[in-house]
Every structure is written in C-alpha cells, then in structure tokens.
Amino acid sequence: MNMSSRAERSVVEGPRDGTSPVIPRDPSTALGMTTRLDGELLEVSMGPQHPSTHGVFRMNVALDGETVVKLKPVFGYLHRNHEKIGENTSYLGSMPYTDRLDYFCSLTNNWAYALSVEKLAGIEVPERAEYLRIILAELTRLQNHASLLGFLLSDMGAWGTPLMYAFREREKILDLFESLAGSRMMCDYMRFGGCRVDAGPDWIGRAKKVLDAFPRFLDEFEKLLVSNEIVIARTQHIGKLTADLAISAGITGPMLRASGVNYDLRKVDGYGFYPRFKFRVPLGDHGDTYDRLMMRVLEMRESIEILKQAFEQIPAGPVMNPKVKLRSFRPPVGEAYGRIEGPKGELGFYLISDGSSNPYRYRVRPPSFINLTILEDLCLGHTVADVMVILGSVDIVMGEVDR
Amino acid sequence: MPGEFVDQIFVAAKRWLLSLLPHAPDWVVQIASALLNIILLLGVFATLFALISVLERKILGRIQNRYGPNRVGPFGLLQPVADGIKMLIKEDVVPIRADKVVHFLAPIMMLLPAILALGVIPYGRNMTAFSIDGGILFFFAVGSAAELAVFMAGWGSNNKFSMLGAMRAIAQMVSYELPLLIVVLPVVMIVGSLSPDAIVAAQDGYKWGIVPRWFVLTPWGAAAFILFFVAGLVESNRTPFDVPEGESEIVAGHMTEYSGFKYATFFMAEYFGMFAVSGLAVTLFLGGWHAPIAWLEVVPSYLWFFAKLAVLLFVFIWIRGTLPRTRIDQVMSFAWKFMLPMAFTCVIAAAVWHYQAHGWAGWLSSLGIVAVVYLGLSRLLDTRRKFATRTYRFAE
Numbered sequence: 110m111n112m113s114s115r116a117e118r119s120v121v122e123g124p125r126d127g128t129s130p131v132i133p134r135d136p137s138t139a140l141g142m143t144t145r146l147d148g149e150l151l152e153v154s155m156g157p158q159h160p161s162t163h164g165v166f167r168m169n170v171a172l173d174g175e176t177v178v179k180l181k182p183v184f185g186y187l188h189r190n191h192e193k194i195g196e197n198t199s200y201l202g203s204m205p206y207t208d209r210l211d212y213f214c215s216l217t218n219n220w221a222y223a224l225s226v227e228k229l230a231g232i233e234v235p236e237r238a239e240y241l242r243i244i245l246a247e248l249t250r251l252q253n254h255a256s257l258l259g260f261l262l263s264d265m266g267a268w269g270t271p272l273m274y275a276f277r278e279r280e281k282i283l284d285l286f287e288s289l290a291g292s293r294m295m296c297d298y299m300r301f302g303g304c305r306v307d308a309g310p311d312w313i314g315r316a317k318k319v320l321d322a323f324p325r326f327l328d329e330f331e332k333l334l335v336s337n338e339i340v341i342a343r344t345q346h347i348g349k350l351t352a353d354l355a356i357s358a359g360i361t362g363p364m365l366r367a368s369g370v371n372y373d374l375r376k377v378d379g380y381g382f383y384p385r386f387k388f389r390v391p392l393g394d395h396g397d398t399y400d401r402l403m404m405r406v407l408e409m410r411e412s413i414e415i416l417k418q419a420f421e422q423i424p425a426g427p428v429m430n431p432k433v434k435l436r437s438f439r440p441p442v443g444e445a446y447g448r449i450e451g452p453k454g455e456l457g458f459y460l461i462s463d464g465s466s467n468p469y470r471y472r473v474r475p476p477s478f479i480n481l482t483i484l485e486d487l488c489l490g491h492t493v494a495d496v497m498v499i500l501g502s503v504d505i506v507m508g509e510v511d512r
Numbered sequence: 513m514p515g516e517f518v519d520q521i522f523v524a525a526k527r528w529l530l531s532l533l534p535h536a537p538d539w540v541v542q543i544a545s546a547l548l549n550i551i552l553l554l555g556v557f558a559t560l561f562a563l564i565s566v567l568e569r570k571i572l573g574r575i576q577n578r579y580g581p582n583r584v585g586p587f588g589l590l591q592p593v594a595d596g597i598k599m600l601i602k603e604d605v606v607p608i609r610a611d612k613v614v615h616f617l618a619p620i621m622m623l624l625p626a627i628l629a630l631g632v633i634p635y636g637r638n639m640t641a642f643s644i645d646g647g648i649l650f651f652f653a654v655g656s657a658a659e660l661a662v663f664m665a666g667w668g669s670n671n672k673f674s675m676l677g678a679m680r681a682i683a684q685m686v687s688y689e690l691p692l693l694i695v696v697l698p699v700v701m702i703v704g705s706l707s708p709d710a711i712v713a714a715q716d717g718y719k720w721g722i723v724p725r726w727f728v729l730t731p732w733g734a735a736a737f738i739l740f741f742v743a744g745l746v747e748s749n750r751t752p753f754d755v756p757e758g759e760s761e762i763v764a765g766h767m768t769e770y771s772g773f774k775y776a777t778f779f780m781a782e783y784f785g786m787f788a789v790s791g792l793a794v795t796l797f798l799g800g801w802h803a804p805i806a807w808l809e810v811v812p813s814y815l816w817f818f819a820k821l822a823v824l825l826f827v828f829i830w831i832r833g834t835l836p837r838t839r840i841d842q843v844m845s846f847a848w849k850f851m852l853p854m855a856f857t858c859v860i861a862a863a864v865w866h867y868q869a870h871g872w873a874g875w876l877s878s879l880g881i882v883a884v885v886y887l888g889l890s891r892l893l894d895t896r897r898k899f900a901t902r903t904y905r906f907a908e
Binding site: 151152153159160161172175262263264265266267268269270273274277335336337338339340341342343345346371373376389390391392393394395399400403407492493494495496497 | 572575576577578672673675676680751752754755758759760761762763832833834835836837838839840841842895898899900901902904905906907908
C-alpha cells in the first residue's frame with residue numbers, strides 16, 4: 110500500500126524546482142506514444158474528491174495532452190483499522206464489522222469470515238444453512254453485478270439512466286435481505302455453524318418471484334448494452350489485461366476470467382454445496398473493458414441458474430449447528446484461511462488462534478484492493494476518459510480497499 | 513378577421529405602446545421599439561429557460577424510472593424559483609490564484625452571444641426582434657464568441673480540470689462550427705438571401721395543397737437538418753457530446769471553479785444556446801412559423817414556432833437521458849471524417865435539386881447523391897472489424 114503519498118506527490122521524473130527542464134522518461138518506445146517536443150506533462154490529482162472515483166480513491170495522473178503516461182493510485186483515505194479491531198474483538202464481534210468491508214456484498218463477506226472460523230474450529234454446518242448461504246451469495250452477486258454495470262455506464266456519462274434501472278432490481282433483492290436479516294445492507298446474517306435465523310415459509314416464494322422477474326431486466330440491459338455503438342466504441346480494446354500479467358498480479362474474479370483464465374473458486378475449491386450445482390464459468394478472450402463488462406452479464410445468467418436449482422433442492426431442517434457456543438467461543442490453537450468466490454473476486458480471511466476468545470491475527474484478502482493494484486498497467490496509453498471507464502470495470506468498493 | 517388579430521396581437525400591442533409617444537423624435541421611437549423587443553425577448557426566454565429546466569428534470573426523471581422535482585409549487589413547477597434563490601444566496605467562491613477579471617467576465621461572455629443570437633430568429637409573422645439582412649451571418653458571428661468565453665473560463669480559473677475542459681471545448685466547438693456553417697449554405701443558396709425572414713418566406717405554401725414546402729422534406733434538406741442537429745448538440749455541449757464538461761472525467765470542465773450565480777449563468781447560457789440552435793433549425797429547415805397543414809393556419813404563427821421548438825428541445829432531453837458520452841477523439845474524427853464530407857454533399861445535392869427546377873427529377877437525383885455519399889462513407893469508415901459484439905466461451 111502506498112502510504113507515502115507526499116513523497117510520491119510529484120509523479121513526473123526530474124526536478125520540479127524549475128532550474129532545469131523536466132524531461133519525462135521517453136514513452137515512445139515502451140508505450141507507443143509520441144514524445145512531446147517541449148517535454149511538458151500535466152500532472153492532475155484525481156480524487157479523493159472526484160465525482161467518479163467510487164469513493165475516496167485518488168489517482169495521481171501525468172497527462173500528455175489527454176493521454177495517460179503515468180498513474181499512481183493513492184489509497185488509505187478510508188482506512189478504519191479493520192484488521193486491528195478484529196484482533197481486539199471476539200470472533201463473533203467481528204462478524205458485523207465484515208459487513209462494512211464491501212458494503213455492497215455484506216452477505217458474501219459474512220460467509221467468507223464464517224467459513225474461515227469454521228475451518229479453524231472444525232465446525233459442521235447444517236444442510237439448510239448451506240443452501241441459504243448459496244442463495245444469499247448468488248443474490249448478492251446479482252445485485253452487485255447489476256449495480257456495477259449501472260455505475261460503469263454512469264462513469265461513461267449515461268447520466269444515471271442505466272444505474273436507476275439497475276437499482277430498481279437491486280432494491281427488490283435488498284427487500285429480500287431486509288425481510289430475512291433485518292437490514293438491507295449491513296445484514297450480519299451468517300454465524301459460524303449456520304445462519305442467524307431461518308427463512309420464513311413465504312420467503313423462498315418471494316425470492317422466486319424476484320428471480321423470475323430478473324431475466325427480463327437482464328435481457329433488456331444486455332440488449333441496450335451490447336448493441337449500443339457508443340458503449341462498444343468506448344469499451345472494446347480499452348484497458349487490456351493479458352492473462353500472464355493478471356496471474357502474476359494476483360487478480361481474481363470476473364476480471365481474471367475476462368482475460369481468459371479459467372479460475373472460479375466455486376469450481377476450484379468447491380466450498381459449500383457448489384459441487385452439487387450445475388453451472389458454467391464464462392471466459393473472455395480479449396481481457397478488455399468490454400469483456401469485463403460482459404463477464405458480469407454472463408455471470409448473472411449463471412447465478413440465476415444456480416438460484417433456480419437451489420430453490421428446488423433446499424431441504425427443511427435446522428439452520429444452526431446446536432453445538433456451537435457463539436458467546437463463549439474459543440477455537441483451538443491453530444490457523445486457517447477460508448476463501449470464497451465473492452462477486453469481486455477471491456475474498457479470504459486468514460485467522461491465527463492462540464486459544465483465546467480473540468483471534469491472534471486477523472487478516473483480510475480483499476479482492477478490490479488487489480485487483481486495483483494493476484490499474485496503471487491498464488490505463489497507460491489511454492485517455493483520461495478511459496481511465497474512469499477502466500476504473501469502473503475493475504469494480505472496487507473503497508471500504509474493502511482501505512479497510 | 514379574428515385569427516389575423518390573434519396572430520398579430522403582439523405586433524399590434526407594440527404599435528399601440530409606441531403610439532403613446534406621438535411627438536417624440538424618430539430616434540427616441542426607434543430606441544423605445546428596440547427596448548421593447550429586448551424586454552419581450554428576455555422575458556420570454558427567461559421564462560422558457562425556467563420552464564425547460566424543470567421540465568428537463570421531470571422528463572429525465574421519468575426516463576430514469578423516478579419522479580422529477582415535485583415538491584415546490586404545483587407539480588414542482590416553482591422549482592426554478594427555489595433554485596434561483598438558492599443560487600443567489602450561495603457563496604461566490606473565486607480561487608485565490610484565478611485571473612479575477614477573466615474569471616468574472618467568462619460567464620457574462622458566455623451568455624451574451626446566446627442572447628444576441630436569439631434576436632435574429634423570426635418567432636412569428638412580422639415577429640423578428642431584429643430583422644437584419646445578414647441575420648444568418650450575424651447568428652454565426654456572435655455564436656462563435658462562445659468559444660472564447662469557454663476558454664476564458666478554463667484559463668481564468670487556474671485549475672487543471674478547467675483547462676482540460678476548455679481545451680476539449682475549443683477543439684470540438686471549432687471542429688463542429690464548420691459543418692454547422694456548411695449545412696446552412698444550401699438553404700442560403702436556394703433562397704438567395706441571408707435573411708431569416710426571407711428563408712421562412714421561401715418555405716411558405718403547400719405543394720398540391722397538402723405537403724408543406726419545408727426544406728426538411730427534400731432529400732438534401734433532411735440530411736442537412738440531421739447534420740445541423742448533431743452539430744447543434746455539440747455546439748451546446750449536450751450529451752452524447754458533453755465531453756468538455758464530462759462530469760465523470762473532469763469534474764465539470766471549464767465550470768469546475770464556478771459557484772453560485774456564476775455557475776447558474778453558465779447553465780443559463782447553455783440553455784439559451786440550445787434555444788438559439790433549435791430556433792435556427794426550425795427557421796432553416798422546419799418552415800419557421802408556418803403551419804404544417806393549410807387549414808391549421810388559424811392557429812397563431814408564434815405558437816407553431818414554439819411548438820416546433822419544444823419538439824426539438826424534447827429530443828435534446830431525450831438524447832441526454834438515453835446515450836452515454838463519446839470520447840473526445842471519437843467526437844473529433846466524426847466531425848472531420850463524416851460530418852464535413854456529408855455537409856459538402858448537401859451543398860451539391862441542393863444545387864442539383866435547384867437546377868432541375870425543384871421537380872421530381874431533382875428530388876430523385878439529390879436523394880441519389882446523398883445516399884451514394886452516405887453509403888460510401890459508411891463503407892469507408894466501417895469499424896465493424898474492430899468493434900463488434902462478441903461471443904464467449906464457457907468452462908464447465
């Protein structure tokens with residue numbers, strides 16, 4: 110993490126005191142850009158107050174006209190000491206904090222944390238709870254991807270129209286969360302050993318109704334998205350990420366699969382009951398912004414398939430392992446890393462237990478943060494306008510990046 | 513005749529007001545007449561601005577699946593009043609390192625040409641505020657001053673986002689000024705006059721008693737109208753060409769460092785510019801204040817003008833609610849590679865149409881010219897090899 114922002118403030122090489130001319134690194138060879146004769150670059154600090162940096166994210170950008178020749182991301186404006194708080198709180202006490210990591214997908218955060226504690230203490234989860242977890246995780250994926258597409262098109266200057274339609278669908282899913290967990294965004298629903306409360310008898314029926322209406326929205330959205338010439342011209346061949354670079358940088362999630370790497374933790378790890386479900390993993394060939402966009406659309410279709418199967422298969426029974434004592438929870442000494450395929454990528458929690466009621470070490474592997482580290486490589490050689498679109502397609506939430 | 517009276521009611525009212533100065537010298541009467549025109553023009557368009565700003569928000573709201581403003585007054589119609597009060601009592605922040613004079617003058621410079629351009633448009637029968645022989649020339653002469661104002665705002669603010677926005681604005685406005693001017697040429701050629709009144713008069717009457725003789729109903733006119741409208745979108749910095757103030761990229765472009773009423777002035781100038789371009793489009797191609805059907809001429813002429821203006825403004829708003837923004841290099845290449853050749857084609861097609869006596873042969877051959885060039889350009893500029901929808905593979 111680049112916390113020494115003051116030292117990094119001047120992103121252009123060379124002295125800035127005006128005594129000698131600023132000569133930038135010759136970009137014409139490496140990046141395929143023309144070198145300006147006067148060698149003058151414009152340094153712009155985009156953020157932390159900027160309409161479309163998705164929160165308090167900051168980029169120091171060096172521009173040659175409109176072309177980006179250097180870009181340094183600056184993080185940390187939303188740092189809330191999440192990991193240290195986790196070490197000073199009981200295992201159960203950290204659960205509500207995980208909601209605040211990526212506040213768009215609190216339920217998948219809950220699951221990842223619960224999964225790692227279950228690994229640490231070797232807890233069994235009842236069957237109905239596993240199904241509920243899958244249903245909630247896929248609903249979370251639906252609403253996250255839908256609103257991401259909306260935000261991305263807003264970044265492209267579509268004045269919020271796609272965003273509003275995406276939010277209409279998201280609203281229905283949030284209503285489901287509210288009636289189940291009591292909160293729309295900060296759900297705090299899962300526990301190690303199951304889920305907090307059972308879904309009522311009519312909840313599954315209502316969820317089915319929401320799901321039945323979703324493909325219609327998706328068809329409409331995809332048709333407008335795919336056939337719109339401006340969207341295609343703004344996203345294709347922009348921000349290309351090669352598979353090699355993606356793997357070596359640790360990129361995960363839809364962003365990795367857009368580069369053509371077949372890596373989905375639901376298939377690789379097979380956590381939960383995912384091996385019981387039949388679904389496909391979409392893969393892109395170009396690794397550009399358009400592929401990243403389409404990955405989300407196609408993944409939503411697969412999520413709908415998973416949800417349909419889950420609604421049919423879900424059994425009756427308890428949702429909580431009765432042996433787990435949540436209040437005085439003391440796992441055995443050891444360490445565990447639990448990870449799931451979150452909507453944004455691999456979300457993992459690494460816990461070290463010393464046998465006390467608090468974890469000795471509590472570490473989050475945030476997909477947003479690690480996917481964001483590649484930003485400069487994606488943006489070099491493109492224009493300022495493209496930077497925003499690329500940033501939108503990475504899908505970040507600052508709560509998770511800065512923690 | 514009552515229809516005639518209603519049609520000419522504003523002209524009669526002005527004549528009556530001027531008759532209150534019976535013994536005044538000529539120059540006093542002339543100044544009074546000009547002042548009356550200015551007051552009416554500003555009053556009408558300030559009201560229209562207020563109305564359109566709230567209507568735009570309501571229409572955009574409906575497009576975006578939400579209600580627009582509906583709290584202030586009936587149906588939220590008093591929203592512009594509340595907005596105006598808010599803007600007036602806001603703190604006017606001037607950056608400490610800004611060029612104060614330029615920073616102050618830029619919004620005024622922006623609004624002035626838009627208002628001046630409104631003066632030459634005929635709003636109804638005998639209702640041109642300033643009937644100049646070279647009205648079209650005057651329109652573009654003052655209209656191009658807006659570019660200067662944008663650059664003043666960008667430079668005077670001493671802000672990088674403003675500077676980037678101003679650079680983009682200059683680039684695209686200068687580029688689109690060219691097709692905007694050239695598509696006006698065929699109309700001027702056919703009519704043989706630069707006076708807006710003469711252009712409207714040339715579109716009077718109905719072919720076979722039904723089809724109006726508007727220029728938009730000829731092949732070259734239709735092409736020129738579409739080109740004019742697109743160039744007008746760019747000149748007034750509206751979506752999908754709102755690149756200079758691209759909110760998600762460069763905050764607010766040249767308006768980044770403006771607040772309070774100066775910002776409102778920019779906003780007003782944008783709308784006045786929109787009115788002026790739409791008004792000129794109505795005058796040049798849509799028959800000005802003429803009715804579309806002969807027996808509808810009982811409706812006063814100014815109502816027809818404003819009805820056509822309202823339709824064009826609605827299309828502006830509709831496009832804004834629908835399309836994402838293009839990128840500056842795409843905007844520029846569209847101007848030079850497509851708009852400009854098409855604009856010249858319109859000139860040639862109009863000439864052919866004119867020298868075949870406005871008949872069927874001319875109609876067909878001008879359609880042929882426009883179609884051939886359009887199809888040829890589409891073939892040349894085809895981007896389907898680079899930009900196309902894709903199919904994806906799946907892993908089980």
